[in-house]
Amino acid sequence: MANAPVFKIEGLKAAIEGKEILKGLDLEVKGGEIHAIMGPNGTGKSTLASTIMGHPKYEVTEGSISLDGEDVLEMAVDERARAGLFLAMQYPSEIAGVTNADFLRSAINARREEGSEISLIKFIRQMEGRMKELEMNPEFMHRYLNEGFSGGEKKRNEILQMLMLDPRIAILDEIDSGLDIDALRIVAQGVNAMRSEDRGFLIITHYQRLLDYVTPDFVHVMMQGRIVKSGGPELAQRLEKEGYDWIKEELGIVDETVGHDDEQEFQVPMNTTAPKYN
Numbered sequence: 001m002a003n004a005p006v007f008k009i010e011g012l013k014a015a016i017e018g019k020e021i022l023k024g025l026d027l028e029v030k031g032g033e034i035h036a037i038m039g040p041n042g043t044g045k046s047t048l049a050s051t052i053m054g055h056p057k058y059e060v061t062e063g064s065i066s067l068d069g070e071d072v073l074e075m076a077v078d079e080r081a082r083a084g085l086f087l088a089m090q091y092p093s094e095i096a097g098v099t100n101a102d103f104l105r106s107a108i109n110a111r112r113e114e115g116s117e118i119s120l121i122k123f124i125r126q127m128e129g130r131m132k133e134l135e136m137n138p139e140f141m142h143r144y145l146n147e148g149f150s151g152g153e154k155k156r157n158e159i160l161q162m163l164m165l166d167p168r169i170a171i172l173d174e175i176d177s178g179l180d181i182d183a184l185r186i187v188a189q190g191v192n193a194m195r196s197e198d199r200g201f202l203i204i205t206h207y208q209r210l211l212d213y214v215t216p217d218f219v220h221v222m223m224q225g226r227i228v229k230s231g232g233p234e235l236a237q238r239l240e241k242e243g244y245d246w247i248k249e250e251l252g253i254v255d256e257t258v259g260h261d262d263e264q265e266f267q268v269p270m271n272t273t274a275p276k277y278n
């Protein structure tokens with residue numbers, strides 16, 4: 001357990017272009033744990049992922065994020081990656097002129113000490129092995145990063161990056177959207193193969209189906225920029241069947257999309273702010 005990461009978010013508030021999206025979010029992910037975050041559209045799930053990785057669009061106005069006691073908010077984006085944070089994106093970007101292999105090798109070497117870079121042969125062998133596991137066509141090694149990849153191919157490529165980079169905390173943002181049934185199974189196998197005490201997962205998803213393959217230890221519901229309810233896998237199953245209305249009713253949440261003034265904005269009762277999984 002010596003290397004088990006402890007990733008902690010406390011009272012996190014973040015804004016984009018002056019609009020507060022995250023409104024006091026608490027979450028703790030430890031090595032060996034898989035946490036799923038679900039929630040209606042526009043509640044700040046992707047904002048959370050991007051804020052953790054240090055996307056410059058998001059301004060943290062309050063709260064803290066730490067990995068093994070180190071202040072993540074003090075780290076530049078590349079330092080966060082070096083510390084072991086990884087984000088598989090909802091919409092991976094394309095980079096013309098940089099092949100998949102070039103990109104990955106640079107990313108791996110950027111995380112290593114100078115002088116201990118991975119050898120080309122070892123890298124190629126590793127990459128070929130991982131691509132085989134993910135049932136990827138070998139030609140993807142030399143294609144430009146995500147250029148012309150289908151939606152599902154991009155997602156599979158994100159999982160390839162995760163497997164190669166061996167992160168301590170892996171965040172997957174809607175990695176299951178747009179995947180066909182076989183790709184979903186392969187992606188889930190990739191995640192399951194990486195489950196270990198040395199790694200924690202934060203999986204953002206809208207659907208139970210990914211969680212049928214990757215069983216989470218904790219499921220959290222995010223609404224209006226906070227985690228308002230936490231439970232086990234059964235919570236995801238109930239959401240799939242019943243949607244979110246029962247939680248809104250239970251907590252007296254006024255739907256922002258149907259218009260309300262700020263005074264009516266819900267306040268999460270104190271006892272529901274902290275995730276109840278400890």
Ligand SMILES: Nc1ncnc2c1ncn2[C@@H]1O[C@H](COP(=O)(O)OP(=O)(O)OP(=O)(O)O)[C@@H](O)[C@H]1O
Nearest residue numbers: 016017019021039040041042043044045046047048
């Ligand atoms: N530039 C911006 N200016 C104002 N509001 C923004 C801006 N960018 C994003 N938002 C808003 O931030 C909110 C949170 O968006 P986010 O993508 O984090 O939600 P989400 O929970 O991931 O949604 P989804 O489930 O649809 O992916 C949304 O209401 C969105 O419209």
